[in-house]
Amino acid sequence: MAEYFTARGLPVPPELQRSPLTDWRRWGVLALVMATLYIGVQLLNIDLSRANPSYALGQMARLLRWDFRIMSPQNEFETFWDTAGGLMIVTIFLGIVATAISVAIALPLAFLGARNIMTGNPVTAAIYGVVRIVFNVIRSIDVLIVVILLLPFFGLGSAPGVFGLAFHNIGVLGKLYSEAVEGIDPGPGEAVTATGASRIQVIWTAVLPQIINPFISFSIYRLDANIRLAPILGFVGGGGIGQMLFQTIQLLEYEKAGLIIFMIVVIVASMDFFSAQVRKRLT
Amino acid sequence: MTPIVEITGLRKVFPNGTVALDGIDLTIQRGEFVVLIGLSGSGKSTLLRCINRLVEPTSGRVVFDRTDVTAAPGPELRRIRRRIGMIFQQFNLVKRLTVYSNVLAGRLGYRSMWRTFASRPTDEDVARAYENLGRVGILEKAFSRADQLSGGQQQRVGIARALMQAPELMLADEPVASLDPATSHSVMKYLEEINRKDGITVICSLHFLSLARRYGSRVIALKGGRIAFDGCPADIDEREFKDIYGEDAVEVEIGVTKTAEERVTDERERAAVIPEADSH
Numbered sequence: 001m002a003e004y005f006t007a008r009g010l011p012v013p014p015e016l017q018r019s020p021l022t023d024w025r026r027w028g029v030l031a032l033v034m035a036t037l038y039i040g041v042q043l044l045n046i047d048l049s050r051a052n053p054s055y056a057l058g059q060m061a062r063l064l065r066w067d068f069r070i071m072s073p074q075n076e077f078e079t080f081w082d083t084a085g086g087l088m089i090v091t092i093f094l095g096i097v098a099t100a101i102s103v104a105i106a107l108p109l110a111f112l113g114a115r116n117i118m119t120g121n122p123v124t125a126a127i128y129g130v131v132r133i134v135f136n137v138i139r140s141i142d143v144l145i146v147v148i149l150l151l152p153f154f155g156l157g158s159a160p161g162v163f164g165l166a167f168h169n170i171g172v173l174g175k176l177y178s179e180a181v182e183g184i185d186p187g188p189g190e191a192v193t194a195t196g197a198s199r200i201q202v203i204w205t206a207v208l209p210q211i212i213n214p215f216i217s218f219s220i221y222r223l224d225a226n227i228r229l230a231p232i233l234g235f236v237g238g239g240g241i242g243q244m245l246f247q248t249i250q251l252l253e254y255e256k257a258g259l260i261i262f263m264i265v266v267i268v269a270s271m272d273f274f275s276a277q278v279r280k281r282l283t
Numbered sequence: 284m285t286p287i288v289e290i291t292g293l294r295k296v297f298p299n300g301t302v303a304l305d306g307i308d309l310t311i312q313r314g315e316f317v318v319l320i321g322l323s324g325s326g327k328s329t330l331l332r333c334i335n336r337l338v339e340p341t342s343g344r345v346v347f348d349r350t351d352v353t354a355a356p357g358p359e360l361r362r363i364r365r366r367i368g369m370i371f372q373q374f375n376l377v378k379r380l381t382v383y384s385n386v387l388a389g390r391l392g393y394r395s396m397w398r399t400f401a402s403r404p405t406d407e408d409v410a411r412a413y414e415n416l417g418r419v420g421i422l423e424k425a426f427s428r429a430d431q432l433s434g435g436q437q438q439r440v441g442i443a444r445a446l447m448q449a450p451e452l453m454l455a456d457e458p459v460a461s462l463d464p465a466t467s468h469s470v471m472k473y474l475e476e477i478n479r480k481d482g483i484t485v486i487c488s489l490h491f492l493s494l495a496r497r498y499g500s501r502v503i504a505l506k507g508g509r510i511a512f513d514g515c516p517a518d519i520d521e522r523e524f525k526d527i528y529g530e531d532a533v534e535v536e537i538g539v540t541k542t543a544e545e546r547v548t549d550e551r552e553r554a555a556v557i558p559e560a561d562s563h
Binding site: 185187188190191192193194195196197198200201204205206209210212213 | 335363374376389
């Protein structure tokens with residue numbers, strides 16, 4: 001191929017200058033990947049000797065033989081809210097309330113974390129830097145860790161679940177919102193500034209209309225994610241249906257666990273669908 | 284009569300080291316239609332933005348109607364900006380809002396914070412909005428979203444928004460550079476009208492020399508952040524043109540005055556050629 005170019009005195013395209021078979025960089029990358037995987041397998045010391053497929057299949061089959069007793073109160077002390085259905089509803093609302101709290105806190109902070117709003121003054125630029133660092137630190141702590149850390153403060157139940165989920169989401173939403181603010185067209189803001197408007201008026205008139213759709217879109221995306229995360233929180237004491245799922249698994253009541261997992265899948269999948277539909281209409 | 288704008292020793296050096304304005308001294312009288320010309324990067328936009336301090340000058344002074352713009356603290360600067368309208372190459376409308384809302388935004392400098400948040404313009408503002416929309420012939424589009432309008436219509440909305448301020452000075456930053464020649468003339472005619480009928484001083488940057496000659500009462504050419512020419516549009520002769528736009532453009536300009544269909548080969552020449560062809 002390269003002769004076509006050399007014969008005509010044209011520069012040879014770089015991808016034709018080397019043969020892929022003799023390019024040491026390709027072989028180098030391949031060797032690096034293989035070495036990493038080899039080290040990983042050695043370190044993990046994966047033991048397959050105790051695997052028992054036939055036993056496992058039997059247990060898995062129990063997941064599908066649903067035990068519907070968890071859907072109704074089992075004694076005089078239990079109410080609807082102790083059943084799987086009730087706990088599922090509580091869990092959904094746990095996700096909704098956590099999203100609402102994080103939206104309310106991340107929304108104003110997002111403007112403080114947007115470069116285009118905060119530069120031009122050393123004080124505001126410093127606030128921008130701090131807010132962005134806070135967002136990144138919060139975001140890097142996993143929800144489960146936050147919930148566990150909140151347990152001694154609130155005790156077992158929905159409180160650490162809601163606040164832990166909300167806390168993590170402030171970081172995620174704050175970053176997403178800030179980037180939406182940074183992505184706006186600066187032109188309208190410049191024009192409105194030129195009319196003699198104050199900074200607050202500029203944000204209200206020229207910035208807000210541009211970010212409303214991305215804000216709604218990100219909020220619904222996080223609502224979707226939070227409803228997916230909420231059933232897990234009970235595993236570490238954060239309340240909701242997760243606690244029941246955790247108990248049934250610990251007690252090897254796979255017939256009950258299977259039904260709960262099925263309910264979670266239905267809720268999460270429908271939430272996912274709903275979220276995608278709404279966000280599609282927003283763009 | 285005191286000049287409306289007095290600029291002395293204006294310099295702007297951007298943080299990356301670019302010297303956009305390198306000592307501008309300029310006095311503009313009320314009622315003038317000043318056209319700024321010059322190559323891209325010659326400092327036209329920066330000069331316009333230093334007048335209402337959208338760009339903070341590095342040094343020098345800008346005085347608007349006896350008030351020092353460069354020294355004005357926030358609230359006073361906003362009162363000055365209120366008296367200076369501005370329109371832009373990219374129109375800079377809030378695209379998702381209606382034409383009506385965009386025009387009302389021109390009144391923000393006069394509006395209280397409460398009325399801004401409550402979206403409650405005064406009756407007077409609403410009446411003004413309709414008057415100005417009618418003036419630029421776009422009343423029937425009042426409740427269309429701004430991004431559904433054509434470029435020429437959007438620029439007219441931009442003019443209506445600026446007129447809402449009841450400005451004494453209108454800054455126009457390449458107002459027709461995104462428009463076709465026919466639309467360009469219609470937009471320029473609105474600027475001419477507000478200059479002649481309302482006595483609003485206009486400072487307008489343009490790429491096309493023919494438009495500068497047609498509409499300007501005074502032409503100022505910038506080159507490398509300095510004033511290269513300042514005078515009557517008719518006085519821009521071959522030598523001045525060469526000085527402003529460089530050697531290449533000169534010959535094409537001469538060629539064009541002879542044959543309008545001269546071949547266009549480079550962006551710089553095009554700036555000189557197309558409007559000539561258009562005006563014949």
